[in-house]
Amino acid sequence: MPTTKPKRVVVAINPSASFGKRREVGPALVQTLRASGHEVTSLQEPDWESLAASARAAVAKRPDALVVVGGDGMVHLGVNILAGKRVPLGIVPAGTGNDMARSLGIPYENAEAAIRALGDALSRDPRTIDAARVRWTDPDGIPDERWVACAISAGFDAIVNERANTMHHPKGPSRYTISILVELARLKPIPYRLTLDGRVIETDGSLVSLGNGVSLGGGMKVTPDALLDDGLLDVMIVQPLTRVKFLRLFPKVFSGRHTTLPVVRMERARRIRIEAPGIIAYGDGERLGPTPVDIELVPGALRVLA
Structure with a gap:
């Protein structure tokens, strides 16, 4: 880690990190930062x-x-x-998707390597990227909103996430494998009404995904040409697929070669509005809310250490 002016750094560690093979990553980061002279507040809840x-209380004190x-x-x-603040976000990956x-x-x-990269990034000016503000109305009629940095899902992948989140057993990634198999057996077209910067597209499809970043789901390059700072979201619309065609398409997503297929x-x-009856939207793998959802990409909304 290079020598740099000491910084005040808040480190927030995943509450589940005390279980599993990456439980030592957080303490190792904190120890390394302190050894480099930084003032570190470690948050473990x-x-x-x-x-x-x-974390909100700590950020209110304007750390570096x-x-x-x-x-x-x-x-x-x-x-x-x-989002919308001057304090930059640093990331030390210790998850399954990243x-x-x-x-x-x-x-x-x-x-x-990730810890070393963070140390290097602390010695440089932060990078400014875009982020998406997502708004919807919950089932009780209460408006809600969330920021999303990487990807938004509103189709088959969101349905799989929704099923997996309701399962208590088995634990771990196998829940998603089971959910894919269950939902693949129930695969059917979804009626979409999409509004893209005022232009309306009405179509049946298997899924719609929006990317500010390149991938989702642990490396699936759904929007391989997306840029984090171009002021636009890349939108992938997949036409209705049979189970066989879906299984043929799926491997191509990991390399980004799916974008030239006629069904894509x-x-x-x-600015994007997604209307799809019964579909719950997900952002960065987290549950957002029911469609319709209104999405606006805000240029320069986030500063990151990268």
């Missing part, structure tokens, strides 16, 4: 709500950075605290 509250340790859920927490880290070029498979339509827009 028993649940997400407590961690979010502690908020660093999150975990996967895209932790990034989502940090983005919703920092799609925001992938899009930013942060090492996501080597914790030591790619668009770009800054």
Whole structure:
């Protein structure tokens, strides 16, 4: 880690990080930062709500950075605290997907390399990127909104997430494998009404995904040409697929080669409305709310250490 002016750094560690193979990443980061002379506030809380509250209180004191340790859920927490603020977000990946880290070029498979990269980033000016503000109305009629940095899902992948989140067993990634198999057996077209910067598209489809970053779901390059700072969201619309065609398409998503297929339509827009009856939208892998959802990409909304 290079020598740099000491910074006041808040480190928020995933509440689930005390279990699993990456439980040492947070303490190792804190120890390394302190050894480099930085003033570190380490936040470890028993649940997400407590961690979010502690992080908001810490950011109110205007530290030089908020660093999150975990996967895209932790990034989502940090983005919703920092969007529109001057305090930059640092990321040390320790999750299963780590799609925001992938899009930013942060090492996501080597914790030591990620910690070194963060140290390097603390010595440079933060990078400014876009973020999406998502608004919807909950089932009780109460308006809600959330910030999303990397990707928004409103189709088959969101349905799979929704099923997995309702399952108590088994634990871990196998829940998603089971959910994919269950929902694939029930695969049917979804009627979409999309408004892209005022232009209306009405179509049946299997899924609609929006990317500010390149990937979602742990490396699926759904929007391979997306840029984090171009002021636009890349929109992927997939026409209705049979189970066989879906299984043929799926492997191509990991390389980004799906975008040239006739069943895939790619668009770009800054303001997007998604209407799809019965579909729950997800952002950065986290549950948002029921469609319709209104999405606005806000240029330069977030500062990041990368």
